[in-house]
Each structure stands twice: as structure tokens, then as C-alpha cells.
Amino acid sequence: MGVLIDFLLLTAKVVGYIIQSLLRWIKRPTEKRVTNEICLITGTASARGLGRHFALELAQRGATLVLWDIDTDGNEKTVVQVRELGAKAYAYTCDVSQREDVYNTAERVRREVGDVTVLINNAGVVAGKPILQCSDEILERTMKTNCHAHFWTVKAFLPRMMEMDHGHIVTIAGSLGLFATACMADYSASKFAVVGFHEALSHQLKAKRINGVKTTLVCPYLVDTGMFTGCRIRRELDALLSPLKPDDCVKTAMKGILNNQPTICIPRVMYFAVILKHLLPWDVQVLVHKFLGIDKCMHPFIRQREAKRHLVATGR
Numbered sequence: 001m002g003v004l005i006d007f008l009l010l011t012a013k014v015v016g017y018i019i020q021s022l023l024r025w026i027k028r029p030t031e032k033r034v035t036n037e038i039c040l041i042t043g044t045a046s047a048r049g050l051g052r053h054f055a056l057e058l059a060q061r062g063a064t065l066v067l068w069d070i071d072t073d074g075n076e077k078t079v080v081q082v083r084e085l086g087a088k089a090y091a092y093t094c095d096v097s098q099r100e101d102v103y104n105t106a107e108r109v110r111r112e113v114g115d116v117t118v119l120i121n122n123a124g125v126v127a128g129k130p131i132l133q134c135s136d137e138i139l140e141r142t143m144k145t146n147c148h149a150h151f152w153t154v155k156a157f158l159p160r161m162m163e164m165d166h167g168h169i170v171t172i173a174g175s176l177g178l179f180a181t182a183c184m185a186d187y188s189a190s191k192f193a194v195v196g197f198h199e200a201l202s203h204q205l206k207a208k209r210i211n212g213v214k215t216t217l218v219c220p221y222l223v224d225t226g227m228f229t230g231c232r233i234r235r236e237l238d239a240l241l242s243p244l245k246p247d248d249c250v251k252t253a254m255k256g257i258l259n260n261q262p263t264i265c266i267p268r269v270m271y272f273a274v275i276l277k278h279l280l281p282w283d284v285q286v287l288v289h290k291f292l293g294i295d296k297c298m299h300p301f302i303r304q305r306e307a308k309r310h311l312v313a314t315g316r
């Protein structure tokens with residue numbers, strides 16, 4: 001009897017959810033305000049990077065920004081741009097792959113700025129080479145930066161968000177956290193791991209009925225930030241699926257985050273790619289990757305990186 005009542009309640013809630021979603025399609029949802037929020041973003045130094053764009057989007061909405069990056073100079077430039085928009089910004093040099101660095105910097109932020117209420121885990125790295133060509137250190141660096149760092153920042157900031165029943169944890173993963181391609185072993189391993197972490201964390205908050213702390217997973221396709229320069233699918237398909245512009249990608253992500261959307265795939269066709277991956281037999285997936293040139297998408301990237309390394313090594 002109990003299970004029947006629970007099942008009827010579940011059905012009623014699902015129907016309610018579907019109606020709510022349909023209404024959201026008709027009525028433009030209103031973004032939540034961030035004027036009183038302290039937003040911490042990791043990986044904010046890169047000039048064309050997503051982190052800096054997130055900082056500028058939040059600054060325009062009046063949030064207080066705490067910006068972490070390993071690159072002190074680049075991060076200071078982001079601070080200048082944020083302040084030009086009239087928002088408060090605090091830069092911290094932090095290597096998020098180092099647990100103690102994260103914990104110590106988090107403590108400084110609490111003392112110097114206050115309680116972080118929006119955490120955007122964005123810093124990321126990629127080796128972009130076949131696994132056998134990656135040194136052990138490079139593989140560990142990818143896992144530590146793209147995955148372990150999320151453990152440390154969440155452990156540092158979530159307890160206070162839970163106490164206040166107020167906060168938002170945003171995981172910048174990527175479509176390669178949902179499906180993988182060749183030459184992305186370290187990257188996809190770290191991104192699949194962080195997607196799993198994010199999902200478990202989101203379920204845990206719901207199970208504990210902590211409804212004031214929201215979570216959002218962001219999974220963009222290739223973005224033209226410089227991180228994957230050269231990476232491309234089959235030339236003829238460029239027009240169909242060209243790399244995203246960083247500001248467009250962040251604007252779309254920002255809209256979803258401020259509407260407490262649980263998952264954001266950019267562009268939407270990526271949801272379809274995920275479904276296909278689970279429907280198509282493995283051999284067919286391999287053929288599709290070959291046809292779309294996905295199996296070789298990192299080859300130009302590797303060539304460009306090697307040419308750059310050669311120039312540095314020869315002092316030219």
C-alpha cells in the first residue's frame with residue numbers, strides 16, 4: 001500500500017514538473033539576482049577564457065567576485081576589467097591542483113572577503129596527446145586540476161552554504177565529460193570523473209533536503225578560447241558545427257545558471273549526441289567518429305603544440 005501511495009505521489013510530482021517546464025517555455029524565466037552574492041571562479045586569468053567571461057557577466061549583474069588562478073598577472077588584468085564595470089573583485093593566486101593551496105586560500109577568502117555563495121569550478125588543463133605519449137606527471141596534473149580541485153573547493157565552501165541553506169555550485173565540465181574522443185584520455189577521464197562527482201553531490205543535497213544550495217553542470221562543445229587551438233572535426237562540417245565563441249557560450253551558460261538549471265549542454269544538439277552515444281552500437285560509433293573526422297580532431301592541435309615547443313627549444 002505504502003509503495004502505491006508513494007508511486008502516485010511520484011506520478012503527481014512528475015506531472016507537476018512537466019507542466020512547470022511547459023510554462024517556462026511560454027513565460028520567459030526571471031534570472032535570480034546576484035548583487036549580494038560572493039562568487040568565486042577558478043581559472044580566470046586567460047584573456048579569451050571562459051573564466052574571465054564568467055567574471056565579467058557576473059560583474060555586470062553587480063556580484064562581488066573572488067578570482068583564483070595560477071597566473072597572477074593575467075588574473076590582475078581580469079580584476080581591472082571587472083572593476084571597470086563597477087563591481088568589487090579580489091584576485092588570489094592559487095594552484096587549484098594543490099589541496100593545501102586550496103584550503104589555505106579558501107581560509108584567506110573567508111577572512112578577507114566573506115562567505116562564498118556561488119562557486120564556479122572552471123580551471124582546467126588538457127594534455128591532448130595519446131595516453132602513451134603523456135608523462136605520468138602530465139596525467140596526474142590533469143586529474144588534479146580538472147577533478148580533485150573540485151573536491152577541495154567543495155569541501156572548503158559547501159559546509160557554510162549548507163548552514164545558510166543558500167548557495168550554488170557550478171561545475172564547468174565539457175561535452176567530453178559526456179562522450180569521449182581519441183587523444184583525450186586524460187581529459188575525458190578527468191571530465192567524466194567530475195561529471196560523476198557533480199551528479200553524486202547534487203543527489204546528496206536533494207537527499208538531505210538542502211533545497212537552497214543549487215547545482216549546475218555546464219557541458220559546452222569546443223569553444224574558441226585557445227585551450228584547444230587547432231582541434232577540429234571534418235573541414236566540410238565546420239559550418240554545421242563551428243567552435244563556440246567564448247562570450248556566446250558564457251552568456252548561454254549564465255542564463256541557465258541564474259535560472260538554477262541543473263544541466264546545460266551548449267549547443268543543445270549535444271544532448272542529442274549523448275543520447276546517440278547510448279543508443280548506437282560501439283562499431284557504429286567508431287564509423288561515425290571516422291566519418292565526422294572526430295578520431296583525428298586533435299591531430300592539428302598536437303602539431304601546433306609541437307611546432308610551438310620546437311620554436312621555444314630552438315630559441316626562435
Ligand SMILES: NC(=O)C1=CN([C@@H]2O[C@H](COP(=O)(O)OP(=O)(O)OC[C@H]3O[C@@H](n4cnc5c(N)ncnc54)[C@H](OP(=O)(O)O)[C@@H]3O)[C@@H](O)[C@H]2O)C=CC1
Pocket residue numbers: 042043044045046047048049050051068069070071074094095096097098122123124125145172173174175219220221222223224225226227228
Ligand atoms: N575551450 C573549450 O573548448 C572547452 C573548455 N571547457 C572547460 O572550460 C574550462 C575553461 O576552459 P578555457 O577557458 O577554454 O581554458 P583557458 O586555458 O582559457 O583557461 C583556463 C584557466 O585556468 C587556469 N589554470 C590552469 N591550471 C590551473 C591551476 N592548477 N590552478 C589555477 N588555475 C589554473 C589557466 O591558467 P594557465 O593559462 O596559466 O594554465 C587559465 O587561466 C575548463 O575546465 C575546460 O576544460 C569545456 C568545454 C570546451
Ligand SMILES: CC1=C(/C=C/C(C)=C/C=C/C(C)=C/C=O)C(C)(C)CCC1
Pocket residue numbers: 173174175176177179180181220221222223228231232233241273292294297
Ligand atoms: C564526439 C562527437 C562529436 C564531436 C565532439 C567534439 C570534437 C567535441 C569537443 C569538445 C571539447 C573540446 C570539449 C572540451 O571540454 C560531434 C561532432 C558533436 C558529433 C557527436 C559525437
